[in-house]
Amino acid sequence: MSTEPDAPTRRTYSYLGPAGTFTEAALAQVPEARGQNWRSVRNVGEALADVVExxxxxxxxxxxxxxxxxxxxxxxxxxxxxxxRIVGEYLVPVDFVLVARPGTRLDQVSLIAAHPVAYAQCLQWLTEQLPAHAHVPAASNVASAMGLLEGTSDADAAIAAPGILEHHELELLAAHIGDNERAVTRFVLVARTVAPPPPTGADKTSLIVELPEDHPGALLELLEQFATRGINLSLLASRPIGDELGRYRFVIDADGHIEHERMADALMGLRRFSPKVIFLGSYPRADHAIVRYPQRYSDDVFVEARDWLRGLISGEPDA
Structure with a gap:
């Protein structure tokens, strides 16, 4: 019988592929994912279904x-x-390159393949450098370049992420062609439901909250759950629920951690107010920025107020 210890089980991480995407660049930032199995998928739904199943x-x-x-x-x-459950977030600068088949020159380019979002973010550069060009939409940044190599695209060049050059033999015609040099995409690492990691002081809590029946001030009531507890929101986005007109859910990023008294109190307020609250996770911020808040919203103040109320209920004399 073998006495060799069992090899550690390799973990699998799904990401929007193929190789060379911004999502792959985000996954490369995860220390525990290095040396593990990376599973390339075609869309977000497939990536999340991999986790659920x-x-x-x-x-x-x-x-x-x-x-x-x-x-x-x-x-x-x-x-x-x-x-x-979201267990971490990662930021990737959005940078684009113009690539072509080997041997192609920039002055030979008239038709450019690009994902519509990437094309829109490079339009100023394209207008200045290639004013007579035409655009053919591509399914993704990688697909735009792969079409050139596979001969399935009539385009002369493609807009892609810089990582494409690490995986394929392509001619680099121009780098840093994005119109906004400070553009960044935020990625999240999603796992099955687990307990949140301990607070670090530089944390974020993500939620999805449905509004109750439509009435004047409904959104204000939702926001007050955070404002009255000194919690800043870094993201507030509405999405239609889809079952009827006028019904919305709100995607929320709030500064702080669920283990903080003010955040826990806000979540309980949301639970009383909303027909559906989805807790997506509390996790460290990618920028490591410490969350600041007034002293009147510190954990000690919430604990003291709760103890004071218990004393009133139990008949203790006022201090």
Whole structure:
């Protein structure tokens, strides 16, 4: 009988592929994912289904872009697929390159393949450098470049993420062609439901909250759950629930951790107010920025107020 210890089980991470995408660049930032199995998938729904159905331990998905806002497909998937929890966030600068088949020169380019979002973010550069060009839409940033190599695209060049050059032999015609040099995409690592990691002081809590029946001030009531407890919101995005006109859910990122008294109190307020609150997780912020708040919203103040109320109920004399 063998006395060799069992080899550690390799973990599997799903990401929007193929190789060379911004999502792959985000997954490369996860220390525990290095040297593990990376499973390339075709869309966000497939990535999250891998987690729910046990094919992957976690999935990396894009959730927000500094230029285009929230990624609606990801937000809707998190709202409708139970059993998921965000365990971390990662920021990837959005940079684009113009690539072509080997031997192509920039002055030979007239037709450019690009995903519509990438094309829109490079339009100023394209207008200045290639004013007579035409655009053919592509399914993804990688697909735009792969079409050139596979001969399935009539385009002369493609807009892609810089990582494509690490995996394929392509001619680099121009780098840093994005119009907004500070553009960034926020990614989240999603696992099956687990307990949140301990607070670090630089944390974020993500939620999806449905409004109750439509009435004047409903959104204000939702926001007051945070404002009256000194909690700042870094993201507030509305998405239609889809069952009828006028019904919305709100995707929320709040500064702080569920183990903080003020956040826990806000979540209880939301639970009383909303017909459906989805807790997506409390996790460290990618920018490591310490969450600041007035002293009157510290944990000690909430604990003292609760103890004071208990004393009133029990008949203790006022101090």
């Amino acid at each position: 046990g094919r992957a331990d976690a999935a990396m998905i894009a959730i927000e872009n500094s230029v285009d806002g929230g990624v609606s497909t990801a937000q809707d998937a998190l709202a409708t697929m139970p059993g998921l």
